[in-house]
Amino acid sequence: MRIDTDEGVHGWGETPAIPTWGGSQMRYGGESPETVLALVRDYLFEAIRGLDPREPRIVHRAMDRVAKGAPYAKAAIDIACYDIAGKSLGVPVHTLLGGKCRDGVRITHSLGLMPIADALEEAQSAVAEGITVFKLKTGIDGERDVELMRQMRAVVGDDVELRVDANEGYPTIAEAVRITLRQQEYGLLLCEQPVSGAHGLAEVARRIGVPVMADESAWTVHDILELHQRGAAECFSCYVTKPGGLWRARQQAEFAAAMGLYHDVGGSIEFGIGTAANLHLGVAAEAAILPSVCPVTTVQGAQGPRIAGVYYLDDLITEPFTFRDGILLCPDGPGLGIEVDQDKLDKYSDESVPV
Ligand SMILES: [Mg+2]
CATH class of the missing domain: 3.30.390.10 (Enolase-like, N-terminal domain)
Structure with a gap:
């Protein structure tokens, strides 16, 4: 827009x-x-x-x-x-959000619900290009989720962090607890939204040994209050979009920090404009201490990784953000610090949609 x-x-x-x-x-x-x-x-x-x-x-x-x-x-x-x-x-923009606490966001590479062998191969390529954290999508088949953790740890070694996200996929609290307890034997950074709702998260949080992260249960400031009151999650995924933009995302982040919660900067695999907004929030929010799934923006023909944090073949902005030592740096120019490529915008626009 x-x-x-x-x-x-x-x-x-x-x-x-x-x-x-x-x-x-x-x-x-x-x-x-x-x-x-x-x-x-x-x-x-x-x-x-x-x-x-x-x-x-x-x-x-x-x-x-x-x-x-x-x-x-x-x-x-x-x-x-x-x-x-x-x-x-x-x-x-980060100045408007209160000033930056850090220069960039440490990138988590997200591995979707793919066969284990494919996930292992993709992970090895991503590590070779600088990735230090993976998010493993889980929640469909508990036995597969444990086996994935076991094999992934063996392949990436102990220096890489692993987190899981079941997207509310486990059918019961007991199942979520049983699977997570087995996964945490292989070194788990956190367990994201294993079941639906703050009550379920609280029950899981009481019985496992790693932090529960809320995502589907953390959209607004009021959700953060509920999570805090129930002891449902010690961290959450703070999006620019879920609360309705940077104004409310900053409010949510500040309120959560005051309640003692910490967070990453989540999203839905944005292109360069949305990723820029995520980066400005990520460097300005003091409690945004967790590695985050922000795409490493790929502009066709430009230098950059081919696998690590890469989900698209091209982008709408002219210059990719700098990715160095596993960290995506926030641009420092005025505003979002990006230029949009009008030719690309025309090329990729759906002309059937009336504006
Ligand atoms: Mg999630």
Whole structure:
């Protein structure tokens, strides 16, 4: 998404809306590219017309007045406003978020639900290119999940960190506990969302020996309060998009830190615009101490890793972010610090969608 101002500054936003991605127990519904487009075009743009993009509180209040929820639609606008604000003030977005605590985000390479042999091969290539942490997607077959951990540890050695994410996949609390206790024998950094809901997470957390991370159960500040009160998770996955943009993601991160929770910066494998927003949050949030699944942006023809953190063959931005020693560095230019390639945008746009 591109927003233009009457002062000649423009900003970019991105939101990877997925209909099947929502909160635990249907608490937050999925959005799609079509619902985002309709909301932005028919309600949100009209609500924010004439407002100052450097005042995110005012922008969010106007959007909340015309549409409840819809965090992914609002995130696209929010990110574009931060890009404009940074450009017009001559500072990077992380300055607007309070200043940076670190220069970049340590990258977790995500291994999907693939055959074990394929996961091992991909992991070895990623380690050779600098990856120090893996997320193993699990939750479909418990025995496979244990065997995957065992073989992965044997292949990558003890210096690489392994985390698992079952995406609420285990059918019972008992099953989640039984599998995780066996996995943790092979050195487990954390166990992400093994079951649905804060109550289930709390039960699992009491019975295993590694931290539980909440993802589907952590969308808002109020979710963080519930997790804290129940002792359901000691860490969570903080997205730019789930709370509705950088303004609320920063609120969520600050509130969680005050409650003693820590987090990574999660997402849905964004392209370069969304990844830039994630990086600015990741360097500015003090409790964002966990390695994160941010794509190592690949621009066709540019230098960079071929496997490590790579999920796309090309991107919409002109310059990839620097990936060094397993860390993706946050750009320091004004706004998001990126340039969008208009030719690529035209090339990859779906012309059947009316804008
Ligand atoms: Mg997750």
